[in-house]
């Protein structure tokens with residue numbers, strides 16, 4: 001058949017999301033989902049939601065939710081844009097700041113969706129290789145990225161899980177002559193964040209999601225915070241009704257229950273320490289994590305084998321082939337029982 005697609009699309013392999021496997025007694029630790037349910041306020045919204053209202057279009061601007069988010073961060077409604085998941089925010093950002101031949105810069109390794117979105121736009125990608133062994137930022141980042149119109153900093157980073165010094169990022173935001181997107185998908189699990197940069201710098205967008213810390217991956221909700229002119233520009237690119245009425249109501253309820261969020265994050269952070277210690281005890285090299293997952297390398301350096309052996313035991317993790325990433329598996333921090341199961345399987349796999 002004749003190929004009717006644009007050459008950029010034909011040349012793409014397409015983003016491959018983490019699998020949603022169907023197995024008995026599955027321990028699913030491959031997509032950084034939260035092991036705990038969302039706030040009880042979410043269940044209450046779902047119980048009382050008037051389905052008759054679904055005949056109406058949702059608020060295209062999601063103003064109630066934007067007001068709640070703005071109040072939390074000392075911002076204004078006009079500083080916030082809502083997305084159908086933060087992946088939707090990424091689509092807006094790529095449409096806004098990338099074009100054929102125009103370079104954009106991203107960390108390597110990092111979230112692989114960025115490269116797919118860049119390919120769709122025909123944008124040239126500048127790779128910023130993180131320094132081994134701890135996946136830290138290279139000293140020459142600003143020189144490497146200098147031609148780029150868009151720079152994405154994932155903080156904490158995925159799939160490595162580590163964070164970067166706030167002072168370093170602040171300096172980058174100040175000096176980089178282009179838009180800086182700080183992807184804070186995992187910020188609620190970290191010691192600090194860069195939200196204030198979004199309000200202090202004209203060229204900074206900070207992006208968050210409800211998928212991880214709020215336990216709402218199924219509802220598809222994310223947001224970005226930026227200066228008014230940047231938000232105004234992104235609004236032009238947004239699908240009019242990109243967040244539905246149910247997502248807005250559920251998201252608002254979850255967002256207001258701060259205690260639930262903080263309790264769950266605290267539990268996950270405690271388990272993160274315990275799982276890190278357990279893995280190190282088994283001889284794994286584990287990247288110091290500020291997120292809800294661990295990037296861990298077995299002593300034989302064969303991440304693929306580790307992934308396969310765990311999978312045979314119905315423990316599903318994520319493996320990223322490649323010279324560096326292939327030495328690791330990425331393991332989501334699960335419930336205490338799930339984490340025990342991972343450690344038990346690994347003891348069996350690596351017992352001599």
Ligand SMILES: *Cc1c(COP(=O)(O)O)cnc(C)c1O
Pocket residue numbers: 084085086087088111154158183185208209210211217221222
């Ligand atoms: C999970 C994740 C996202 C996307 O989250 P959604 O809101 O579910 O689309 C964005 N960036 C990173 C780094 C992530 O890990």
